[in-house]
Amino acid sequence: MSKELVAKPLVKNIYQGIRDEVENMDRKPVLSIVQVGEDPASEYYINSLKKKGGKCSIEVRIESFELQTGADQIIKTIHKLNKDTSVDAIMIQKPLPAHIDDFEVTLQIDPEKDVDGLHPLNVGRLVLGRDGFVPATPAAVLELIKFYEIRTEGKHVVIVGRSDIVGKPLVNLFLHKNETGNATVTVCHSRTNDLAGITKQADILVAAIGKAFFIKKEQVKSGAIIIDVGINEYKENEKVRYVGDVDFEDCYDTVSKITPVPGGIGSITTAMLLNNVLIANKTEKKNKKVLT
Amino acid sequence: MSKELVAKPLVKNIYQGIRDEVENMDRKPVLSIVQVGEDPASEYYINSLKKKGGKCSIEVRIESFELQTGADQIIKTIHKLNKDTSVDAIMIQKPLPAHIDDFEVTLQIDPEKDVDGLHPLNVGRLVLGRDGFVPATPAAVLELIKFYEIRTEGKHVVIVGRSDIVGKPLVNLFLHKNETGNATVTVCHSRTNDLAGITKQADILVAAIGKAFFIKKEQVKSGAIIIDVGINEYKENEKVRYVGDVDFEDCYDTVSKITPVPGGIGSITTAMLLNNVLIANKTEKKNKKVLT
Numbered sequence: 153m154s155k156e157l158v159a160k161p162l163v164k165n166i167y168q169g170i171r172d173e174v175e176n177m178d179r180k181p182v183l184s185i186v187q188v189g190e191d192p193a194s195e196y197y198i199n200s201l202k203k204k205g206g207k208c209s210i211e212v213r214i215e216s217f218e219l220q221t222g223a224d225q226i227i228k229t230i231h232k233l234n235k236d237t238s239v240d241a242i243m244i245q246k247p248l249p250a251h252i253d254d255f256e257v258t259l260q261i262d263p264e265k266d267v268d269g270l271h272p273l274n275v276g277r278l279v280l281g282r283d284g285f286v287p288a289t290p291a292a293v294l295e296l297i298k299f300y301e302i303r304t305e306g307k308h309v310v311i312v313g314r315s316d317i318v319g320k321p322l323v324n325l326f327l328h329k330n331e332t333g334n335a336t337v338t339v340c341h342s343r344t345n346d347l348a349g350i351t352k353q354a355d356i357l358v359a360a361i362g363k364a365f366f367i368k369k370e371q372v373k374s375g376a377i378i379i380d381v382g383i384n385e386y387k388e389n390e391k392v393r394y395v396g397d398v399d400f401e402d403c404y405d406t407v408s409k410i411t412p413v414p415g416g417i418g419s420i421t422t423a424m425l426l427n428n429v430l431i432a433n434k435t436e437k438k439n440k441k442v443l444t
Numbered sequence: 445m446s447k448e449l450v451a452k453p454l455v456k457n458i459y460q461g462i463r464d465e466v467e468n469m470d471r472k473p474v475l476s477i478v479q480v481g482e483d484p485a486s487e488y489y490i491n492s493l494k495k496k497g498g499k500c501s502i503e504v505r506i507e508s509f510e511l512q513t514g515a516d517q518i519i520k521t522i523h524k525l526n527k528d529t530s531v532d533a534i535m536i537q538k539p540l541p542a543h544i545d546d547f548e549v550t551l552q553i554d555p556e557k558d559v560d561g562l563h564p565l566n567v568g569r570l571v572l573g574r575d576g577f578v579p580a581t582p583a584a585v586l587e588l589i590k591f592y593e594i595r596t597e598g599k600h601v602v603i604v605g606r607s608d609i610v611g612k613p614l615v616n617l618f619l620h621k622n623e624t625g626n627a628t629v630t631v632c633h634s635r636t637n638d639l640a641g642i643t644k645q646a647d648i649l650v651a652a653i654g655k656a657f658f659i660k661k662e663q664v665k666s667g668a669i670i671i672d673v674g675i676n677e678y679k680e681n682e683k684v685r686y687v688g689d690v691d692f693e694d695c696y697d698t699v700s701k702i703t704p705v706p707g708g709i710g711s712i713t714t715a716m717l718l719n720n721v722l723i724a725n726k727t728e729k730k731n732k733k734v735l736t
Contacts, residue, residue, distance in 0.1 A: 255574065272568030272576075279567050279612055282547065306637045314619045320571055323615055327606045327631055336642060338630040339619055345598045350628060 155404065157379070157411045159419040162299040166423040170208040170430050181433035182211045183267065183426075184233050186226060187245040188252065189219030194245050197422075204422055210429050213239075223252045227260050234262040241267040241432040243425075264435050267428035269321070279324045283435075285428050290321040292420035293358065293379055294332045296411065302356065302377060305334040310354035312367070312397070314341045318360040318381055347371065359397035367398040369406045378403060378410040381417050394418075447696065449671070449703045451711040454591040458715040462500040462722050473725035474503045475559065475718075476525050478518060479537040480544065481511035486537050489714075496714055502721050505531075515544045519552050526554040533559040533724040535717075556727050559720035561613070571616045575727075577720050582613040584712035585650065585671055586624045588703065594648065594669060597626040602646035604659070604689070606633045610652040610673055639663065651689035659690040661698045670695060670702040673709050 174180060183205065185198055198214065205212040215229055226244075233239050242265045248254055258266075263273040269285035277284030286294075297304060309326050313319040319339060326335040340350050341361075351357055351371040359367050360381035372378065382397030396413030403410060411417055466472060475497065477490055490506065497504040507521055518536075525534050534557045540546055550558075555565040561577035569576030578586075589596060601618050605611040611631060618627040632642050633653075643649055643663040651659050652673035664670065674689030688705030695702060703709055 255572070272572055272574065273565045275568030275571050276564030276566065277568075279571060279616075280547070280564055280608060282564065284564075306635050308637075308642075316572060320616065320619065323619075323629075323631070324571075324612065327612065327615075327633075334633075334635040336630065336632050336636040337615075338628065339615070340628050341619075341626075343598050343626040344628040345600075350600075 155407065155409055157296060157300055157377075157409050157416065159296070159411075159416050162295060163419050163423045165299070166295070166420070166427055167204070167208050170210070170423075170427060173430060174209045177433070179238075179433075180209045180211055181240045181429045182213060182238055183241040183243060183429045184213045184215060184236075184239045185243045185245055186215045186217070186229060186233075188217045188221055188226065188248055191247070198245065200422055201425065205426055205429075208426065210426050219249055220251075223257065226252060226257055230257065230260040234260075234265065239265065241265050241429040243268050265432055267425060267432055268317075269428070270317070275316075275321070278321055281328050281330075285431070286325070286424075287317050287321055288421045288425040288428065289318050289360075289381060289417065290325055291424040291428070292417050293322060293381065294325060295420055295424060296379065296417065297332050300409070302409070304332055304356065307335050307355040308338065308353055309335040309356045309358065310338045310340060310351050311358045311360065312340050312347070312351065313358075313360035313362070313381075314339050315360065322358060322360070361397050363397055364395050365397075365399040365402075367403065369399070369403045372403050372406050374406055375408045376406070378407050379417065380411045380413050383413060383418050447699065447701055449588060449592055449669075449701050449708065451588070451703075451708050454587060455711050455715045457591070458587070458712070458719055459496070459500050462502070462715075462719060465722060466501045469725070471530075471725075472501050472503055473532045473721045474505060474530055475533040475535060475721045476505045476507060476528075476531045477535045477537055478507045478509070478521060478525075480509045480513055480518065480540055483539070490537065492714055493717065497718055497721075500718065502718050511541050515549065518544060518549055522549065522552045526552075526557065531557065533557050533721040535560050557724055559717060559724055561720075562609070567608075567613070570613055573620050573622075577723070578617070578716075579609050579613055580713045580717040580720065581610050581652075581673060581709065582617055583716040583720070584709050585614060585673065586617060587712055587716060588671065588709065589624050592701070594701070596624055596648065599627050599647040600630065600645055601627040601648045601650065602630045602632060602643050603650045603652065604632050604639070604643065605650075605652035605654070605673075606631050607652065614650060614652070653689050655689055656687050657689075657691040657694075659695065661691070661695045664695050664698050666698055667700045668698070670699050671709065672703045672705050675705060675710050 202212045233242050242261050258270045263271045269287040274284040311319050311322050323337050323339050326337045348371040352373050356377045358379045364384040364386045380396035380398040386395040494504045525531050534553050550562045555563045561579040566576040603611050603614050615629050615631050618629045640663040644665050648669045650671045656676040656678045672688035672690040678687040
């Protein structure tokens with residue numbers, strides 16, 4: 153059996169599951185993406201969502217704005233999308249230009265349409281283990297763990313990185329009292345003393361730090377399972393390729409299992425985002441009011 | 445210098461700070477406590493809040509209900525208190541009787557009056573480091589850390605216990621990029637394998653597991669700082685006394701600093717709850733709508 157925890161079989165399942173549900177719906181789910189300015193990575197992600205969405209009958213609409221657009225206009229658009237009953241889900245493509253406050257914009261999204269799970273109400277629901285939207289990347293990590301039947305109970309999970317979108321939700325998820333939880337969880341980051349001393353204790357090591365080849369075999373316990381969340385641009389001989397936060401080749405002989413990049417968490421993330429759109433479609437919209 | 449991190453001097457400061465602010469207010473802050481049934485521990489806490497509140501001109505009102513009162517009536521009362529502009533803060537005294545769903549009741553509280561910080565919107569704000577209510581016990585831990593100038597940056601903080609009200613908020617708080625954050629954080633609990641192996645790594649050990657004398661010196665690194673959140677009833681020779689989760693006497697020679705019980709986190713907690721009432725009084729009430 154290969155050591156590689158590849159995304160393909162489980163991604164196939166997720167899309168099949170979405171297709172099966174959407175087939176029986178009167179109205180197909182709709183995701184609206186608010187995009188301000190252009191950015192190659194954003195374009196890539198949006199095109200991928202459009203393409204994958206199309207394959208499972210989820211419509212992806214783009215509300216495109218020029219880079220210098222004011223926050224007021226973006227917020228007006230969000231309010232319009234909140235009220236639009238044909239729109240199930242709203243996503244603000246990041247990064248937003250510097251003159252727009254990310255958090256203020258996020259607060260305007262109806263939490264029941266917030267498929268990125270960034271509204272504080274959804275963040276709180278996640279911590280408390282209540283229904284809400286789990287951000288797509290942490291959701292992808294849990295989905296992989298379920299598919300490959302990786303036991304987390306009593307295991308020491310070490311997360312490298314404490315971002316609002318990956319590290320923090322993951323700590324809270326791994327502490328839940330369920331099949332992907334009950335772990336002993338440690339979070340390390342840029343300020344951690346003796347990082348290797350901590351990461352070497354991990355039964356399951358989650359790398360989410362955003363630095364190419366950051367984790368080497370010296371930082372990994374023999375037999376550990378590595379989940380690599382990183383997707384970093386890497387130039388080699390004038391060519392650009394995407395690599396993880398983990399030095400895959402260096403660590404391969406040390407680990408028992410490892411996710412590849414590409415073909416790992418990244419592809420599951422897109423599927424989980426579209427799955428969140430499906431959930432949004434099925435969720436009763438209780439909050440028509442804008443929450444702050 | 446004593447090893448004991450005693451609450452007294454900092455509690456004095458907190459109350460003095462509250463008094464100074466309240467003195468200049470036209471209207472004194474009001475906390476309404478909803479109490480269902482009677483329970484000796486609840487009575488004790490409520491009486492303590494009344495007494496301490498009185499000393500710093502915070503009015504504590506009690507809405508008392510019989511044990512068999514239905515959830516509907518409790519929720520009606522919360523809605524009334526939400527609308528009552530003379531009430532700054534609402535607290536539901538726990539435990540609620542089994543026929544009432546804690547979470548459903550909490551969801552009814554206006555988040556701007558939720559001084560216990562239990563509404564998911566406040567939980568999310570805490571994770572994201574945004575203005576909101578930090579539950580009183582974790583707030584007490586941070587206040588102690590600030591007062592005694594305990595450095596957390598780069599330190600390994602180990603939290604024993606993963607409750608919604610102490611362990612989970614603390615993990616998230618210790619990860620913030622501020623003076624009481626930037627720590628490497630590990631959370632252990634009942635499912636942790638080799639608990640001692642983890643707790644022995646702690647530069648700062650926070651015990652919040654709710655078991656008397658649970659932490660012994662064998663589980664503590666020499667020179668560690670211990671913060672004991674536990675308050676457990678303990679019977680000895682027919683007498684009841686309150687003890688922490690840490691075996692204070694057993695650990696005393698091993699540690700560099702330790703909070704006593706009583707006279708530690710517990711007394712700071714009451715002060716921080718009243719401080720949250722002051723914050724609620726100063727916060728503009730933006731959300732008049734009930735959030736779910």
